[in-house]
Amino acid sequence: MSAEPDLASGGAPATRALGRLRRRAPAAALPAPAWSLHAQLRRRLLSLLVVLWLLAAGATGAGLWARTDEVLDSALKETAERLLMLPEAALATPDTAARQGMLRPHDEFIVYQVQDAQAGLVLRSSSAPPTALDPGAPDGVRPAGDWLVLTLTAQDGRRRAQVAETLAHRHAGMRAGVGWLLGTLLALLPVAWLAMDWLLRRGFDSLEPARRELAQRPLHDLRPLSVQQVPVELQPWLATVNSLLARVAGLIDSERAFAANTAHELRTPLAAARAQAQRLVQASTDDGTRTQAQSLLRQLDRLTGLATRLLQLARVESGVALQREPVDLVQLAVLVVDEFAEATRSGQLQLQVRGPSVPVSGDIDALGIALRNLIDNALKHGGSASQVVVTVAGQQLAVQDDGPGVAPALLPTLVRPFDRGPGHALQGSGLGLAMVDTIARQSGAQLQLQSPVADGRGFAAVLDFGSDTQPG
Structure with missing residues (x-):
């Protein structure tokens, strides 16, 4: 006999209990209105x-x-x-x-x-x-x-x-004497109001250097704020902010170390499993066993690719792209394109440089991850017969293919983690463009997607460092 309650016939007590819980539950507190200390x-x-x-x-x-x-x-x-x-x-x-x-x-x-x-x-x-x-x-x-x-x-x-x-x-x-006293008060009230307003503003202006220093810093700069030339009353507040910055910096360092260690630990067993699967394919004499071994090899390759993307995403989310140094986009494109030697030799992947090289501010490792994902995405989803062109023009880095592309309505969804486009995109992990978008925002750039590009075909992704987008 089943011990589960009959919700259809015996659910009334549960419904009443749920109703009592709902009545007891406090209403959501409304946000407190903003107020001015000044x-x-x-x-x-x-x-x-x-x-x-x-x-x-x-x-x-x-x-x-x-x-x-x-x-x-x-x-x-x-x-x-x-x-x-x-x-x-x-x-x-x-x-x-x-x-x-x-x-x-x-x-x-x-x-x-x-x-x-x-x-x-x-x-x-x-x-x-x-x-x-x-x-x-x-x-x-x-x-x-x-x-x-x-x-x-x-x-x-x-x-x-x-x-x-x-x-x-x-x-x-x-009454005239007392009236003069009160009249003087009434006459001086506007003057006192303006004088107090001016004095308070001068006092609160002493907070401005610390606020300006914090606002103008890049997001990756977690150094303690200076407590020099600030009022004594503000120093405990700044000490608390500095303590918070130190804790955040420690958490980011821990997350980066975890991502690096996890990547190292996962690559070894996955590589060992893939080697065993390759041996199994070579040693199999039965067609059915060989087919299953090849399927296992493909799944291990997919698992390796997914693990690599997840670790890259963890590294990106930890703020690696918030680091700042001059990056030569031409040099970056040459280094990354060279990694795709097979596609380069076959002529499927080409690099074009338009105009002089203009350095941008960013992290070369993070931007390398972004460009590598864009090229991999174009080669994988554009099709084996597609032509992929990497273009460097000023402060823009573009990757374009002449594959089938995607519907324009789907473009905003492609930067969401695990969202895939139609057709060949079902083979991907749905993380590549999400990582590129995160790196772009952290680098102060903007990711622009376009499809179709020409004649109803093609897909283009552009990293624009000349936009007004602030690091996010």
Whole structure:
């Protein structure tokens, strides 16, 4: 009896459990919005400035208010004392309308009254009311209606002076002082904003040398960044970056060493197995056995080619093409074409040079892998009767064949690992053009594929080092 659950009949509990798991699963977190440290510091510093200014304005206003009250009350008292010191002759003639009319029109913010012992007015200012400002008030300052009145009585009790200031005038003066403080803040806020923005930008400009050094470096350059002439606050960050660069360099070196060691270890057993298969073919007297041995030999050849491509791909992906040195494309093409001696002798492979040689920046080993794969791809997939031409023209290295080619719609897929074209391409590993594309990007070049080339036939692959492509 089968122990497997019946999904058709008994799957309801599993479905409910799956539903509970889905409900419990947290929703995918949305990416955090980008924010600016410069803008945040500017806002916070300006907010701190405003708060400190308001606190300072409040404290200053309170002190100014108390001090102004003291000074103005002292002025009122001084005026009252002077009135009490007037001789009797000055008070003998009462203030009539005619005498008041002798004064020029003016704003009077402080008024006064002088009363005799019977509380009768003997002298008053032009704006003072005709009745007592604060009848029966004791000596001192106190508000009375719309006035702030200071009352002072002579020592002999025969004369009494009251000097007053409107509350509105005194409060207006106080508010004007505080308003100037706050108004100055409002006027300086835009200036403070611009000044802080300029100062912060100058501060963040100190990060620019390290950023520029890192941005302008080739990708293969993993040397530590310089910590000279950088702020103390930035040095821990740079030390962390340098530690990361050192770890990345170590990983790349380990991967390159692994690829090299693996290539060495795989070539020996594959070569030994191929030699045994060749002996088996030669020693076989039976046709069926010989056929099987030949099939085994072909599979070993294919396995050897695939292993070589995989190891090349591992080496390329580890960043070997990121190394930089001047490379002569003509010399490179001559060296690689010479490796295909049989195709060269038969005339199937030709080399053409157009114009003077222009050195490019790259790694000669990596570019050799790329050109070798392009030629091998053209010879293999162009057909035994095809003509393959390697052309060097300035900063371009092209490999073209007159074989059947591929459909234009398939060209973008050919640079994907293990993607093969139709027809003869089924015999390949699907790694050649993928490696060439990776090497081109790492070398700052661009791989351009074209098919058909002429008369509905042909395939061309061009490595263009004069393009604007940056190393990837």
